[in-house]
Amino acid sequence: MDAFIGLIGFFGIIAGIVLLIVGFKKKKNLKGGIVLGVSFVLFVIALAMPTDTNTADGEKTPVTKEVTDAEKAEREAKAAEEKKAKEEKEANKKAVAEAKAKKDAAEKKKAEAKMSPEDKRKQKIVALKNDITNIIEDEIGDKNNMDKKRIVKISTVQSATSKSEMVTLKLNASENFTNKMTKGGMGMDAEKILEPISKLDDVEVVTINWLFPLVDAYGNEKDGDIMRIELSKKTLSKINWKNFDYRNFESIADSYWEHPALSK
Structure with missing residues (x-):
């Protein structure tokens, strides 16, 4: 509706200007000023009207996208999965280090057992x-x-x-x-x-x-x-x-x- 009124106002402004020019040349009052004034008011009203956000079904479309519960749940699940993967990686790394330390200690003890007192x-x-x-x-x-x-x-x-x-x-x-x-x-x-x-x-x-x-x-x-x-x-x-x-x-x-x- 606001677009329609704005369109009428726009064309009315153009028509009013044309009538003013023609009336000035022919020295006749063609009421171009009235047409121009009314059209200008309509154009301003159209600009001031809020944008129609209604869809064809009559439901309003949000201006900014809101995070849905599904998207939030998906993000949380992904974060939990990444955290779990990181913890498993660290646990595996620690287990490997402990196993290596245990192996090195056993080999050192074995080597020391073979060493002479000197x-x-x-x-x-x-x-x-x-x-x-x-x-x-x-x-x-x-x-x-x-x-x-x-x-x-x-x-x-x-x-x-x-x-x-x-x-x-x-x-x-x-x-x-x-x-x-x-x-x-x-x-x-x-x-x-x-x-x-x-x-x-x-x-x-x-x-x-x-x-x-x-x-x-x-x-x-x-x-x-x-x-x-x-x-x-x-x-x-x-x-x-x-x-x-x-x-x-x-x-x-x-x-x-x-x-x-x-x-x-």
Whole structure:
């Protein structure tokens, strides 16, 4: 209906304009203005009327498509199916990983059963040295402040009273402004690495030999022992690391030595 009225108004506007032009030329009143005015009003009314959304059956067609219950159910079913597939995939992946870990453990145990006691100890020492290396590098770095490698050597000797190891660490110390501060720095670094080392099961005794550039009577400089701290597992177990003062290593260590140069 609104389209029909709009069409009449449109053609009426054209007719009104034509009548105005013709009447102006012939100097006659052909009522073109009235036709134009009425047509214009009809055209505006047509534009203002709401669009007819009725279908042939008299039912209104929605302007926007609404999600039906069926579509919603279909989407939910698809999501549930995808979730289930993902869970099954993860479960299968976990089962494969667990099976592999179990197989590897069984093969390792089988291989260890065939190893001689000496080979077992060698394997244990390799693992122990790796653990100690990681502790040292994590706690005090892989180099000192003179750009030298922190770890010079890690050696082990099996304890005569147990299957644990007596570990000796040769480490390059860092330089400081004074001999006293250099000594304090070695004590603090020793504390940092001895706390985690004390928790390793295979360590019976740990000895730290700090190395530092020393000048002999002839003026020659060479790295030499400047401090040595030896602590047994029994002594380490007594230390409350939370409240411990590194300056007490001198009094609690099973063995302690420092170069006379540190006292100057």
